[in-house]
Amino acid sequence: xxxxxxxxxxxxxxxxxxxxxxxxxxxxxxxxxxxxxxxxxxxxxxxxxxxxxxxxxxxxxxxxxxxxxxxxxxxxxxxxxxxxxxxxxxxxxxxxxxxxxxxxxxxxxxxxxxxxxxxxxxxxxxxxxxxxxxxxxxxxxxxxxxxxxxxxxxxxxxxxxxxxxxxxxxxxxxxxxxxxxxxxxxxxxxxxxxxxxxxxxxxxxxx
Amino acid sequence: xxxxxxxxxxxxxxxxxxxxxxxxxxxxxxxxxxxxxxxxxxxxxxxxxxxxxxxxxxxxxxxxxxxxxxxxxxxxxxxxxxxxxxxxxxxx
Numbered sequence: 001x002x003x004x005x006x007x008x009x010x011x012x013x014x015x016x017x018x019x020x021x022x023x024x025x026x027x028x029x030x031x032x033x034x035x036x037x038x039x040x041x042x043x044x045x046x047x048x049x050x051x052x053x054x055x056x057x058x059x060x061x062x063x064x065x066x067x068x069x070x071x072x073x074x075x076x077x078x079x080x081x082x083x084x085x086x087x088x089x090x091x092x093x094x095x096x097x098x099x100x101x102x103x104x105x106x107x108x109x110x111x112x113x114x115x116x117x118x119x120x121x122x123x124x125x126x127x128x129x130x131x132x133x134x135x136x137x138x139x140x141x142x143x144x145x146x147x148x149x150x151x152x153x154x155x156x157x158x159x160x161x162x163x164x165x166x167x168x169x170x171x172x173x174x175x176x177x178x179x180x181x182x183x184x185x186x187x188x189x190x191x192x193x194x195x196x197x198x199x200x201x202x203x204x205x206x207x
Numbered sequence: 208x209x210x211x212x213x214x215x216x217x218x219x220x221x222x223x224x225x226x227x228x229x230x231x232x233x234x235x236x237x238x239x240x241x242x243x244x245x246x247x248x249x250x251x252x253x254x255x256x257x258x259x260x261x262x263x264x265x266x267x268x269x270x271x272x273x274x275x276x277x278x279x280x281x282x283x284x285x286x287x288x289x290x291x292x293x294x295x296x297x298x299x
Contacts, residue, residue: 030288033281035216038297039288106296145296153294202290 012185013057019192020050026199038102045102048095052088059084089127096134103141128172135165156198163191216285217299218243222251223260223274223282231264231271 024046031039063081066072142158170184213221218241225240226232232240238248252272255261260278264271274282289299 026291030291033284034288034292034299035214036288036292036297036299038295039292042295042297102295102297106298141296151294153290154296157294157296198294199291202294203287205290 008182009185010057010060012189013053013060016189016192017050017053017057019189019196020046020053023192023195023199024050038105041098041102041105045095045099048091048098052091052095055084055091056088059088086127089131093127093130093134096131096138100134100137103138106141128168132165132168132172135161135168139165153198153202156194156201160191160195160198163187163194167191214299218251219255219260220282220285222248222255223278226261226272227274227279227282231273233269233271237272 024043027039027043027046030036031043059080063077066077066080067074139158139161142154142161146154146158164187167184167187170180170187174181174184221241222237222243225237228240229236234245234248234252237243237252238245241248243251252261255278256263258277259275260281261272262275264273285299292299
């Protein structure tokens with residue numbers, strides 16, 4: 001069961017990263033075509049998120065391989081875990097910050113059980129709290145966008161950011177209950193899938 | 208209500224949309240639809256002609272403009288990104 005959860009976590013992080021890269025790439029194409037700077041910030045946001053998730057997934061695999069070695073220094077593993085978690089958190093904050101900036105700009109114009117047991121600081125509650133505040137702000141702005149114009153695409157983006165917010169909320173509480181971590185990963189993946197659906201839908205609608 | 212700033216790309220798109228609406232359009236028609244002054248319109252039309260987004264059709268003494276395949280493709284792609292951006296609350 002524990003091994004399966006570890007695997008699930010790695011898979012969801014990597015799939016989430018791929019979705020982020022896809023949306024980021026689409027945003028960059030949009031920026032190149034239209035010259036709209038907000039799309040460039042959106043690109044930075046999604047690419048940053050993708051890098052953070054991919055980095056986490058890779059570090060996870062690396063740490064699991066290290067732990068399986070008989071002569072591994074567990075203190076060193078813990079240190080690597082703490083620092084990598086901190087780096088990922090910082091990248092995520094910059095990513096969400098970049099996205100939050102878009103909305104403020106627009107407004108101005110108008111882990112699995114075993115890993116959690118082994119790496120108690122896999123999530124930095126302080127960094128998670130900052131991410132949560134930024135995601136809450138983005139979700140509220142998306143909610144307002146949707147209320148002004150009840151369009152399916154806007155609803156999908158709103159659902160995406162609300163799911164990411166809930167995912168981070170669950171990550172924060174996963175310190176108390178490890179099952180919440182898995183639920184958080186699923187919410188995060190679901191949120192990104194919702195935004196990917198919107199991207200595909202928009203492409204199909206016009207063509 | 209504050210007037211929203213139009214980017215250069217937005218103006219090009221507005222001109223191309225005005226042309227597309229009638230298939231072929233006279234400068235005066237484009238001028239009204241895209242809400243531009245005559246001097247600015249000439250400047251933008253020159254650019255679009257030079258880049259191959261529109262072509263000029265001369266009938267007797269009058270000029271008309273039509274979209275090229277490149278222009279049609281640009282408009283289509285622009286609409287995709289306009290919808291994508293709009294979903295995030297970004298107006299282009």
